[in-house]
Amino acid sequence: MHLLMCMGNMASMKFLAVLFALSLAPLWGCGEGEGDVTQDDLTGGWWFVGTSDTGVDDDPIHVTMVQSGTAITIELTCVDDWPVGTGSYVAGALSVTFDLGGGEVVTVTGAAVGDELRGTYTVSGETESWRMERTDVVLDCTQACAPTTPMRFVNDDFTNLAAVAEISLFRSSEGHDYSDPCEECRSMKHYYLPKPAFLGNDVIELRAPVDGTIIEVTDARHGASPPGENKQVRIRSSLHPEYTFILFHVDLLDAAFVVGKVVGAGEQIGWARMWYPDLDSFAHDFDIAVWYFTPYGERYVSFFDVMTDTLFATYQARGITTRSDLILDEAARDADPLFCAGESFTNVGTLPVWAVLSP
Numbered sequence: 001m002h003l004l005m006c007m008g009n010m011a012s013m014k015f016l017a018v019l020f021a022l023s024l025a026p027l028w029g030c031g032e033g034e035g036d037v038t039q040d041d042l043t044g045g046w047w048f049v050g051t052s053d054t055g056v057d058d059d060p061i062h063v064t065m066v067q068s069g070t071a072i073t074i075e076l077t078c079v080d081d082w083p084v085g086t087g088s089y090v091a092g093a094l095s096v097t098f099d100l101g102g103g104e105v106v107t108v109t110g111a112a113v114g115d116e117l118r119g120t121y122t123v124s125g126e127t128e129s130w131r132m133e134r135t136d137v138v139l140d141c142t143q144a145c146a147p148t149t150p151m152r153f154v155n156d157d158f159t160n161l162a163a164v165a166e167i168s169l170f171r172s173s174e175g176h177d178y179s180d181p182c183e184e185c186r187s188m189k190h191y192y193l194p195k196p197a198f199l200g201n202d203v204i205e206l207r208a209p210v211d212g213t214i215i216e217v218t219d220a221r222h223g224a225s226p227p228g229e230n231k232q233v234r235i236r237s238s239l240h241p242e243y244t245f246i247l248f249h250v251d252l253l254d255a256a257f258v259v260g261k262v263v264g265a266g267e268q269i270g271w272a273r274m275w276y277p278d279l280d281s282f283a284h285d286f287d288i289a290v291w292y293f294t295p296y297g298e299r300y301v302s303f304f305d306v307m308t309d310t311l312f313a314t315y316q317a318r319g320i321t322t323r324s325d326l327i328l329d330e331a332a333r334d335a336d337p338l339f340c341a342g343e344s345f346t347n348v349g350t351l352p353v354w355a356v357l358s359p
Helices: 010-027 309-316 330-335
Strands: 044-051 061-068 071-076 085-090 093-101 104-113 116-123 126-135 164-168 190-194 205-207 212-219 231-237 243-252 268-272 286-294 297-301 354-356
Touching: 071 093, 085 104, 104 126, 212 243, 231 268
Parallel strands: none
Antiparallel strands: 044 061, 044 126, 061 071, 071 085, 085 093, 093 104, 104 116, 116 126, 164 190, 164 354, 190 286, 205 268, 212 231, 231 243, 243 268, 243 286, 286 297
16 A cells, blocks of 8 residues: 555756656665665655565655654655654664554654665555655745646557547546645546447557556456456556556456556557446446656646647547647636535536547
C-alpha cells in the first residue's frame, strides 16, 4: 500500500526539469548507500521513497524532520491533512509513529546506513521497505497548486480510436469524483464510450501509451476482479518518470503483465472490460487518467495535454478541433461547481460532459 493512499509557467517548468534531473530522478532505483553511519542530526529536508515487495519504487515524498536530542518529528512537507509523526532517533535507530485516527497508525522504523536512512513502514497490516536521502530542495508551499504546463511527449494512443464514439471532458461530471489534492469534486480523467458494435470483452485493445514499467496492478472497483480480469494498471514513463498513466478496467493480455514488467509504447497490455457477468450488464465506457508527479505530490492532467500534435491529429480527423474541446479549464469548473456526497456527484452542472466524435 502506498503511504499517501492512507490519507506552471515556463520558468517553473524549467525549475522542475532541473529538479527531476538532479534531485528526483536518481531516487527511482538508486543504488546502495556506502560508508559508515554518519547521520547524527536528522533535522532538514529528505526524500522518502517507499519500495514494494516487488522492488518497484513509489514516487518520492518530500519530508521535513526536526530532531531535538533523541526526540524526532517527521512532517510530510506541504501536506496539511497528514499528521505529524513523532518518535525517537537513538544510536542510529529511528522509530516514528503517525496517528491517523480511528485506531489506525503508520509505524516507521529504520536505521542510518551510510548517508541514507533505511527501514520498513507498516500500515493496515502491510509492511513495505523505504529509504530516505537528504535534499537541499526547499519547497515553497504557496506554490503547491501553481498551474502546470504538461510536457507533450506521448505519441501512441492507448486504444483503438476507431472503436470510440464519444469522450468525456476532463473535469466533467461523468462517473465519480476523481480529483487531485489541488481541486475537488470533478472527474479529472477521460471516459471513452465505445460504438455499439464494439461492446463486448476481448474486443477493444488497451495499450501502453509510453515506454515504461508497470508499477501497480490493482482490482477495479466496479464489478468482480478475478485474477487477470478487470484491473487498474499504472505505467510509469521511462523517458519522463514524473508521469504515470492509469488504465482502468483492463482484462490483462496474459499473466506476464505484472508489477515490474517493462512495456513498450503501443504494446497491447489487455482488453477493455465491457461485459460484467457478475453484474449481468455492459459497461458504459472505459477510462484513462494521467498523474504528473511534482515535488509537492501528484497532480492530475488530461491525456490530451501530454500527447504530441501528431497523435492529437488523429482526434482532429474525428472532428475534434482543439484540445480545449476535451478539457474544461479549472476556472470554468469552479464557476459551475459540482457537489459531492463521498465520491458521488449530486448534480451535473451546466458545462458539457461529452464530446461526440465524427464517424
